[in-house]
Amino acid sequence: MPSPRSAGLVAVLMAMISMISMASPGTAQARSATPETASRKPDPVNLTDLRREAEKSSQALADATKALEQRQATLAKADKELKDKLEQLRTATLELSKVRQPLSDLVQSLYQVPSGGDMAPFFTGEDDASNLQALSDMTYLVSGRDEILADAGRLYQEQQKLAAEAQDLRATKLLVEAQLSVEIDTLRKRSSTVVQSLSRALVKLGVRVNQGGRSGAACDPTKVSSAAQYPNGLLPTSVLCPLQQRGRELRADAAIAFVALNEAYRKRFGKPMCVTDSYRNLAQQQAIFYRRPGFAAVPGRSNHGLGLAVDLCGGVDVFRSVQFNWLEANSKKFGWMHPDWAYHSPFEPWHWEYDPKLGSLL
Ligand SMILES: [Zn+2]
Missing domain, CATH: 1.10.287.1490 (Helix Hairpins)
Structure with missing residues (x-):
């Protein structure tokens, strides 16, 4: 049996907790937006x-x-x-x-x-x-x-x-x-x-998302915050997500943004984007570095190793082509952009990157 004093305290606390819950904007929002509408x-x-x-x-x-x-x-x-x-x-x-x-x-x-x-x-x-x-x-x-x-x-x-x-x-x-x-x-x-x-x-949209299985990426953007703890080129599959382009994958937030960008590209050009490269693990980065020195970043320092970069083909790789210009004008809305360095040193019109600051609230 709680003492009358405890009972009073408990009542006050209950009131305080319910006030905190009501006052918290995050919680209120979370409750009002139902997943069904989404x-x-x-x-x-x-x-x-x-x-x-x-x-x-x-x-x-x-x-x-x-x-x-x-x-x-x-x-x-x-x-x-x-x-x-x-x-x-x-x-x-x-x-x-x-x-x-x-x-x-x-x-x-x-x-x-x-x-x-x-x-x-x-x-x-x-x-x-x-x-x-x-x-x-x-x-x-x-x-x-x-x-x-x-x-x-x-x-x-x-x-x-x-x-x-x-x-x-x-x-x-x-x-x-x-x-x-x-x-x-x-x-x-x-x-x-x-x-x-x-x-x-x-x-x-054709992404082969692994839903709860053991192999393959799961496309969970909430796991991305843990990606920073993994070294370049050694991201675990839990933070990766496949693209519609078979065999290609990126960090989950970049991948989801890329799928959205790809759909916009498809609407404009009638076909999906052509991707030659996306996430590269450390072994792949090393292989490319030794095969084409000067064309790839030093292994362990490439944005490909962070799952945040793609190399594109199908016209985008040609500087000032219709496809390149369209992507340059539209990609930022999706968090994607052509980095400054890729305009000149080295000149890589095909290389595009996802900037979490452009594409994310986090
Ligand atoms: Zn690249």
């Missing part, structure tokens, strides 16, 4: 929206997880402070009882009137002065005992108060953890729903 229109523009939504929901999930960790840390700190206080109190109580018992015994013995009628052991005085001294000593001892009893009472009350606080704190901790884990669970489900919608949209 999956209804699997066109290229929506593909970009879906990717951004996936990135946003992944960010909201990361934020909520961080908030839970912070709350847990704060509560753990308060819990430790309380435990320390209780420990101090326990030591003080122990010390007090050590002093109290002998004193109490002594005072008790002073009250005992021996059969002879004299008050032993203090009142053995042969004169009034020593009797008076004995009386004064006894008064002192009695008042000392009373003080100690009062101290013990105060310590006991403090102990009761702290024990109640500790109980409240534990209840609060459980409540906050439960509330936040529900929130996180909702966000996690929502994130995976968006990724699923995205996968379905990509499959409809």
Whole structure:
């Protein structure tokens, strides 16, 4: 049974948590935009929206997880402070009882009137002065005992108060953890729903997305944030995603943006983009570097190794061709661009790159 005090605290906390949930714009947005509306229109523009939504929901999930960790840390700190206080109190109580018992015994013995009628052991005085001294000593001892009893009472009350606080704190901790884990669970489900919608949209566009299988890339843009921890040319399949062009793959966010760009290109030219190269692992980068020195970046430093670059053919590779000019004018809307260096040193009209800052909210 929680104490009335805990119940009050719990009610206040419940109110606070629901206010926080309502005030959080990320959560409100996440709740209002249903995945159903997102999956209804699997066109290229929506593909970009879906990717951004996936990135946003992944960010909201990361934020909520961080908030839970912070709350847990704060509560753990308060819990430790309380435990320390209780420990101090326990030591003080122990010390007090050590002093109290002998004193109490002594005072008790002073009250005992021996059969002879004299008050032993203090009142053995042969004169009034020593009797008076004995009386004064006894008064002192009695008042000392009373003080100690009062101290013990105060310590006991403090102990009761702290024990109640500790109980409240534990209840609060459980409540906050439960509330936040529900929130996180909702966000996690929502994130995976968006990724699923995205996968379905990509499959409809001919991308051979691996949906939950062991081999092949899965096209999950929410995994991209972990890509930075892998060296150039050593990206795991979990952050890669195949293109519509057979055998080609890129980092998931770049790939999804490329599919959208490819659809726009197809609308304009009646056929998909021609891709000669995309993600290159370290071994492939080395092979190209030694085969065509000067034409490929030093292995481990190419944007191909980050899954963020393509080499194109089919006209785009010819500087100032219709295809090149169209791509130059339109690719930025999809996060893709022809880097400055590729205009002259070395001159590589076929080389195009994805810039996450152009194409992503993250
Ligand atoms: Zn290239």
